[in-house]
Amino acid sequence: MDETPLSAAAAPATSLTPPAPTSSSAEDRILVDRAQAGDTRAFDDLVRKYTPKLYGLIYNMTSNREDTADLLQDVFAKAYRSIKRFMGKSSFYTWIYSIAVNMTLNFLKKRGRHHKVSLDDVDTGIENDPEFIRVTTANSGTLREVNIHELQKRLNAAMMKLSEDHRTVVTLYDVQGLQHAEISKILGVSEGTVRSRLFYAHRLLQTYLEDFVK
Amino acid sequence: MNEFENIQRLIRLKRFEQPEEGFTESFLQQFHQRQREDMLRKSSVELFWERVTTWWDHLLVPKWSMATAAVAVCTMSVWMLQPAAKPAAGLTVTPVIPEKAFVPKMDLSDIPLARMAENGDATMADSLLRKHVEARPVLEGKVAPPSPSSLPTTGWQQPTLQNAAPAVQAGREGMLGK
Numbered sequence: 001m002d003e004t005p006l007s008a009a010a011a012p013a014t015s016l017t018p019p020a021p022t023s024s025s026a027e028d029r030i031l032v033d034r035a036q037a038g039d040t041r042a043f044d045d046l047v048r049k050y051t052p053k054l055y056g057l058i059y060n061m062t063s064n065r066e067d068t069a070d071l072l073q074d075v076f077a078k079a080y081r082s083i084k085r086f087m088g089k090s091s092f093y094t095w096i097y098s099i100a101v102n103m104t105l106n107f108l109k110k111r112g113r114h115h116k117v118s119l120d121d122v123d124t125g126i127e128n129d130p131e132f133i134r135v136t137t138a139n140s141g142t143l144r145e146v147n148i149h150e151l152q153k154r155l156n157a158a159m160m161k162l163s164e165d166h167r168t169v170v171t172l173y174d175v176q177g178l179q180h181a182e183i184s185k186i187l188g189v190s191e192g193t194v195r196s197r198l199f200y201a202h203r204l205l206q207t208y209l210e211d212f213v214k
Numbered sequence: 215m216n217e218f219e220n221i222q223r224l225i226r227l228k229r230f231e232q233p234e235e236g237f238t239e240s241f242l243q244q245f246h247q248r249q250r251e252d253m254l255r256k257s258s259v260e261l262f263w264e265r266v267t268t269w270w271d272h273l274l275v276p277k278w279s280m281a282t283a284a285v286a287v288c289t290m291s292v293w294m295l296q297p298a299a300k301p302a303a304g305l306t307v308t309p310v311i312p313e314k315a316f317v318p319k320m321d322l323s324d325i326p327l328a329r330m331a332e333n334g335d336a337t338m339a340d341s342l343l344r345k346h347v348e349a350r351p352v353l354e355g356k357v358a359p360p361s362p363s364s365l366p367t368t369g370w371q372q373p374t375l376q377n378a379a380p381a382v383q384a385g386r387e388g389m390l391g392k
Contacts, residue, residue, distance in 0.1 A: 048238055056231065
């Protein structure tokens with residue numbers, strides 16, 4: 001397989017726009033009301049809706065599939081126990097994201113900084129994702145030009161080099177597509193702090209992945 | 215153009231790292247299974263404690279201030295409710311002797327006279343001294359008030375220590391506790 005690095009310019013311009021979170025607060029509110037009234041199916045619908053989003057969040061913070069699945073179970077278990085205390089002052093997705101971020105940060109603190117990302121932690125299914133293939137080969141014509149496995153490895157390694165706080169904002173902003181204001185609510189910090197953390201995180205990532213972004 | 219545009223574009227590729235097909239339904243089944251296992255495995259006390267900690271965790275921002283306030287209230291309650299300290303068994307208890315009732319040392323009506331004495335009026339100073347010496351034992355309740363016969367004769371006399379002798383004597387006796 002060729003070792004030609006992926007040129008960032010290969011991605012189409014449309015991929016620059018982060019996907020807006022499909023929060024649909026009104027729909028969530030109805031499901032939450034039903035769950036608070038004891039309708040467990042309503043809570044199941046919330047789990048179905050937020051599992052892919054929270055999976056992406058936790059996976060990109062831990063870089064480990066097993067830890068992600070375990071943490072996700074804990075997050076929804078905690079949300080289920082606390083659903084009656086959810087007063088609706090914030091949207092449900094802000095609330096559940098706050099739980100997920102806090103639990104993941106606590107987990108990472110316990111796991112410590114000595115954890116090394118192994119090759120096994122790389123998502124092996126992504127190279128078959130049709131959308132991923134389309135984005136990474138849009139201008140080059142062939143997947144052979146991109147060593148996807150290497151790219152994933154380097155991306156994960158670069159992310160894991162960041163501090164937990166920096167990794168969290170990058171995940172929420174660049175990967176999850178949330179806005180600064182939403183991130184500040186989730187993390188309980190000012191928007192200025194979010195912007196500052198993003199700036200430093202981007203600068204560090206640019207250094208770590210210099211050869212990919214030439 | 216944003217200076218980090220390229221790196222952001224690269225990082226956004228990570229959003230394609232999604233769980234495999236069918237993960238969500240399988241995850242939901244595991245979630246239900248785990249809830250049932252928890253109900254069977256955990257004792258009622260553990261479940262109750264879990265509820266309490268979950269409730270406490272949700273007081274996110276004021277968590278520590280609430281905890282501090284709770285500790286302060288508990289400490290104050292214990293302090294206020296504890297019984298008064300009792301003397302140790304081996305110690306002897308000394309009876310409390312009530313203090314003497316307060317007795318004014320100077321008749322308040324003398325204040326104008328005192329002011330006059332301060333202004334160098336020797337006559338008034340003598341009068342004040344005489345009145346003080348007479349009044350003190352009486353006020354302290356140790357001697358009866360002097361009889362009119364022991365006082366200077368009627369009419370105004372120049373007050374001297376000699377014509378005040380009975381009263382001075384009575385005052386001295388009172389002071390000595392006779």
